[in-house]
Amino acid sequence: MMFEQVVVVSVFTLVFLAIITEKLDKTLVALFGALFLISTGFIEFEEAVDAVDFNTICLLMGMMLIVETLSEVQIFRWSALKLGLLTKGNPVLIFFLFGLSTAVFSAFLDNVTTVLIIVPLVITLTEGIGLPATPFVMTVIFLSNIGGTATMIGDPPNIIIGSQVEHLTFMSFIQYLTLPVVVSSLLVMLYILYKNRSTIKSRNSSFSWLFMSNLMLEDMYCELEELKIPRSHAVKSLSIFGLVLLFFFSHNITHLEPSVVALSGAVLMLIAFHKELNLHHLIAKVEWPTLLFFAGLFVIVGALEHAGVLKIVSHSLVSITDNFLLLVLIVLWASAMFSAVVDNIPFVAVMIPVLKDLLSSGAFSHEPKSQLIWWALALGACFGGNGTLIGASANVVSVAIAKTKGLTITFKDFLKDSIPATVITLLVSTAYIVFLYYL
Amino acid sequence: MEVKLLPVLNRQLVSLDRLRGADQLGEEFVRSLKRTYQTYSGDTNRYALIRELLDLYDILLACRPRMANLILDLQKTLIFLAEKENAGVLDLSNFTDSLLRLKKARMDRAGEAGAEVLSRGQTILLHSHSRTLKFILEHAVGKVELPDVIVAEQDQNKTTRLMISLKRCGYKFKVVSEYSLSHVLEELDFALFGALTLDSHGNLIVGPGSSALMCQLSRARVPVYLAITTNKLSFWEDSFDAAFSELRKKERAGIEYEKQVFSHDLIPLDVCKGIITERGVLTPPQMRMVFDKMQRAFLDREKLIRSLV
Incomplete structure (x- = not known):
């Protein structure tokens, strides 16, 4: 048993290190680790298949297809242009409208898609009117991670938690996480606004700059006019998307797994657009490497569970403290710190069986507020992604987009705002969890 | 400032x-x-x-x-x-x-003048895609017998935009690479180009590749018409860069090199047989007269506005 545990932990550690150092593609590493463990018998093939959470994978796949179809139909471009026009070139409106929209989009779309839509437009708008784009881009990055925390589908850690923890539903994520997300969003925005108060202000008293922003707006009007989305495309795609959301919300009534809802929605989208869009092209756009990464990771975590490693970890956690609230807060802050520097998905994937074991046995098996531990994990894993430039994919993608537009945000530049922003969100989460515990 | x-x-x-x-x-x-x-x-x-x-x-x-x-x-x-x-x-x-x-x-008047020019030919060559040119093509529909068009293929985006305009208006067209036009010169009645501006040295600033084409057409005695409205004329007497250039670092087959890229081409006005403007179709000497008159008015206005503060 000891030898098995050492080997499995070593494989997991090597995979984790490979992911952190980015020496090899993470999908390749995860798949290699999984297949090594299967082929050497540390986990049986059937056990490996059982370990793969198809709920998570199918939910991800379904949402990817839906998002890709919406993107092909230009719904996102249209929305972004409309948003830009609503700001009327006013820096304060740009700041708030794009920040809040990012949070809302992120709650229902994946964060990377959200920043791919919003960041280029924000940079074009702000630089087009001579504003420094950095505070706006940083706000969008932070709000994409914060907003994605609000729903079960907004961020991969939530998708995994929601799929693997039975009593957590789509509505329960919204019920419990909306408040800390809203408060954190507002406080982070106010912090950045205060820090940049000399630049983020109205320019209506400067004729030339006002003209500059109106020229930008005029061009956006023209682009919007040229972007002729057929009414039928908009109706079809938004109706199906709306239906998917409705079924997510009504999980308590329909008892349909979110993965089933997402995949059904995706298939409906493909049927609805089978004449207008290339089916194979859409399917090819699914991030198969990401899905394979998840599969490999689940197998490795399954092997850790099978070898009894996770039981040892959960017993160790219990020995730290017998105070449940303190344990929850440790999970919150530890998740955040981990997420800030490493990929939060493997961390969450490992923590779920550890915490399940912790809650089902020993001192906390009858804890009435046991659900708090899942919210702590979700809040910590998602908010922690704001901690550093490498803390979340959305951060890396946004900075890369900014670089293509001539805007450089270094690791240090990022930290100047990310540390205060992350601390703000974690303090809000701490206060919220304490409040819920004593409620 | x-x-x-x-x-x-x-x-x-x-x-x-x-x-x-x-x-x-x-x-x-x-x-x-x-x-x-x-x-x-x-x-x-x-x-x-x-x-x-x-x-x-x-x-x-x-x-x-x-x-x-x-x-x-x-x-x-x-x-x-x-x-x-x-x-x-x-x-x-x-x-x-x-x-x-x-x-x-x-634009309407330029469209009318241009439609009249289009009626003079059965097969014409198009290369550039200016809005004035597009307007002339659209304006002619239903007013004159539309000529067949040979599109000189250049930058993919520009050629595509031109093709979309032609298709929308119902013109019959075919595409020939701009490098191989020598084979179709005999089919052409005339060629129609757009331009960015005309400067005070008598040079037309045209799209990249247009200059060489216009010279080739001129040598083959294919009449060249140019569509430009007079609000786009550049009256400054100092030399200024209407065509700007940039030096780009490139690499090919392991060889690093610098490529100088120009935004536009230059060609003397005299290459054109006629210039389609909102004032009608002008010959190069007539265009010069209009230019000189408008330039004097422009410079007078310039003096006046400098005296305002």
């Missing part, structure tokens, strides 16, 4: 000119001015507005390349303000409306 605004505005104008074309940029420019008058919260008395517009005028003059049609519209606006006592924001808004109407009327 605000130093910081200049590079931002320059970049924006170059980008819009590339994306939309000079004519559409001109309309967007005027509409943006109108929106600015309406939302400006600073001092809106006549002298304050003159100062602000003069600042913007100087910034536009400093942009490279200079956008002649934008500068001309701003110049006219300043003259309007100078001549109208007690002019305010509402008057300026109404004046921008009149500028927009003038643009439309100018």
Whole structure:
């Protein structure tokens, strides 16, 4: 048993290190680790298949297809242009409208898609009117991670938690996480606004700059006019998307797994657009490497569970403290710190069986507020992604987009705002969890 | 002059000119001015507005390349303000409306002149894709017998835009690479080009590749017509870079090299048989006369607005 545990932990550690150092593609590493463990018998093939959470994978796949179809139909471009026009070139409106929209989009779309839509437009708008784009881009990055925390589908850690923890539903994520997300969003925005108060202000008293922003707006009007989305495309795609959301919300009534809802929605989208869009092209756009990464990771975590490693970890956690609230807060802050520097998905994937074991046995098996531990994990894993430039994919993608537009945000530049922003969100989460515990 | 605004505005104008074309940029420019008058919260008395517009005028003059049609519209606006006592924001808004109407009327007249030229040929060559050219093609539909078109294939985006316009209007066309036109020269009755501007040295600033084509056509005695409205003429006497260039570092087959890329081509006006404008189809000498007259008026207006502050 000891030898098995050492080997499995070593494989997991090597995979984790490979992911952190980015020496090899993470999908390749995860798949290699999984297949090594299967082929050497540390986990049986059937056990490996059982370990793969198809709920998570199918939910991800379904949402990817839906998002890709919406993107092909230009719904996102249209929305972004409309948003830009609503700001009327006013820096304060740009700041708030794009920040809040990012949070809302992120709650229902994946964060990377959200920043791919919003960041280029924000940079074009702000630089087009001579504003420094950095505070706006940083706000969008932070709000994409914060907003994605609000729903079960907004961020991969939530998708995994929601799929693997039975009593957590789509509505329960919204019920419990909306408040800390809203408060954190507002406080982070106010912090950045205060820090940049000399630049983020109205320019209506400067004729030339006002003209500059109106020229930008005029061009956006023209682009919007040229972007002729057929009414039928908009109706079809938004109706199906709306239906998917409705079924997510009504999980308590329909008892349909979110993965089933997402995949059904995706298939409906493909049927609805089978004449207008290339089916194979859409399917090819699914991030198969990401899905394979998840599969490999689940197998490795399954092997850790099978070898009894996770039981040892959960017993160790219990020995730290017998105070449940303190344990929850440790999970919150530890998740955040981990997420800030490493990929939060493997961390969450490992923590779920550890915490399940912790809650089902020993001192906390009858804890009435046991659900708090899942919210702590979700809040910590998602908010922690704001901690550093490498803390979340959305951060890396946004900075890369900014670089293509001539805007450089270094690791240090990022930290100047990310540390205060992350601390703000974690303090809000701490206060919220304490409040819920004593409620 | 605000130093910081200049590079931002320059970049924006170059980008819009590339994306939309000079004519559409001109309309967007005027509409943006109108929106600015309406939302400006600073001092809106006549002298304050003159100062602000003069600042913007100087910034536009400093942009490279200079956008002649934008500068001309701003110049006219300043003259309007100078001549109208007690002019305010509402008057300026109404004046921008009149500028927009003038643009439309100018384009309509150019369209009529161009349609008449199109009726002179059965097979014509098209290379550039300017908005004036597009308007002429559209204007001719239903008014004259449409010629067959040979599209000289160049930059993929530009060729595609031209093809879309032709298809929409119902022209019969085929595409021939711009490098192989020697094989189809005998089929052509004439060629039609667009241009960015005409400068005070008598040079037409045209799209990349147009210059070589026009020379080839001229040598083969294929008449060359050019479509340009007079609001796009560049009256400055100093030499300025209508065509800007950049040096790009490239690599091919392991060899690193520098490539000098120019935004436009230059060609003397005399290569053209006729220039289609809103004043009708002019010969090169007639065009020069119009240019000289308009240049004198432009320079007079320039002196007047410099005397305003």
